[in-house]
Each structure stands twice: as structure tokens, then as C-alpha cells.
Amino acid sequence: MNTLARLEPRPVSADAAPTGATLTREGRPSRAEAEQAVRTLIRWAGDDPLREGLIDTPARVVRAYQQWFAGYDQDAGQHLKRTFEEVAGYDEMVVMRDIRFQSHCEHHMAPITGRVHIGYLPRNKVVGISKLARLVQVYARRLQTQEKMTAQIADTLNSVLAPHGVAVVVEGTHGCMTSRGVEQATATMLTSRMLGVFRDRTATRQEFLAALDLRGNIRPVAPLL
Secondary structure (H helix, E strand, C coil): CHHHHHCCCCCCCCCCCCCCCCCCHHHCCCHHHHHHHHHHHHHHHCCCCCCCCCCCHHHHHHHHHHHHCHHHHCCHHHHHCCEECCCCCCCCCEEEEEEEEEEEECCCCCEEEEEEEEEEECCCCEECHHHHHHHHHHHHCCEECHHHHHHHHHHHHHHHHCCCEEEEEEEEEEHHHHCCCCCCCCCCEEEEEEEEHHHHCHHHHHHHHHHHCCCCCCCCCCCCC
């Protein structure tokens, strides 16, 4: 955790959330083309896409992709637009732990599973806690690297809410390492993004990290069903 505490993230503009270079729906292949691509992969793997057990697999895969990658059709910032200013003068840190996510590595398209922990110091307004989970889901449901997803979550929250500061820590287990390559089944990756007071004030950053209680307590993450 000391490494997390010392991270020096790049400055972020307060007036624009990050945008990805994604294709419009009109620019994407048709469902039929996508299903044919799956049949090609099945043949390349060495099986017959026309046998009984596989004949409906291309359609199933495409339907699964629609769910796994639904984040491309969503605007993360829109989930944060509705805020609440009646907070009775509350001006302390807001922390939400253990937001579970499942994403896919953009290098191997292997699963990434884990937890996101978010903290922010509000400036006269807060957002519904379910919206923080929605924010994570939008970015998780795209082809990702953990580092990029961490930055996207923090930068969007910072841009839309304009709080005094934002902190995001992500714990991830990567299928591209656990099931292939070096096959390190227990390896867990930690990334963080600290903005505003969480970057500038050591005490605030340490308060957030202490609230997570991650030191020596990294928990295995079961895949989402």
C-alpha cells in the first residue's frame, strides 16, 4: 500500500471527462458477420461449428458480447448527473468499498475480475451510491487495461461532481496471467488514482487508504456469474 500512497497521477482537466475512441453502432459489423467470425474461430481451434453442441454457439457468443461490452453504448457521466445538495452540512469523506466488476483485457480478451474502492470529498453535493457502481460498470464493460479503467473512473467522477478530491483503488485478477502465460493463479494487481486533496494532502490520502484496510488483506475474487 505504500506504493499506492506515493503514486503521482497526471493532472486532469476539471471540465472534460475522458472519452474513448469507440465505433458508432452504424460503424460496427452486423450480427451475422459477428456470428460468422465466431464460426471461424471455432474452426481455427480445431472443431466443427456445425456439430450439434456448437451450432448455436455463435449466436450465444454474440449475445454474451452484447452484455459484456454494453459499456460502449453508455455515457458514464450521465449516471452522475443527478446529485443531492441536502446533506445537512456533511463535509467529510465518502467511501464506497468492494464494488465488484468483471471486465476483459484488451490484449487477450481474457476476463479481469476484481473490486473497485472509491472515495471522494464532496463539495456541497453528493451522488447516489448506486451511481458509483453504475460508473464502474460502464467502464468495466469495455475492452480494458486495469490502469486505464482506474483513471477513467476517477477522472469522470472528478469532472462531473467537481469535488475537493477523488481517490480510486482497483484490485484485479487477470485471466491472461492466471490461465495462460506465467499461470500465476493467486497474483492480484493493485492500481490507484489520486486527485485533488487525496493527491496533495498526505493525511487525507492515508485516511482513505486506512478505510480500505487492504494492507495484508488482499482477498481472492470469485468470477461473477
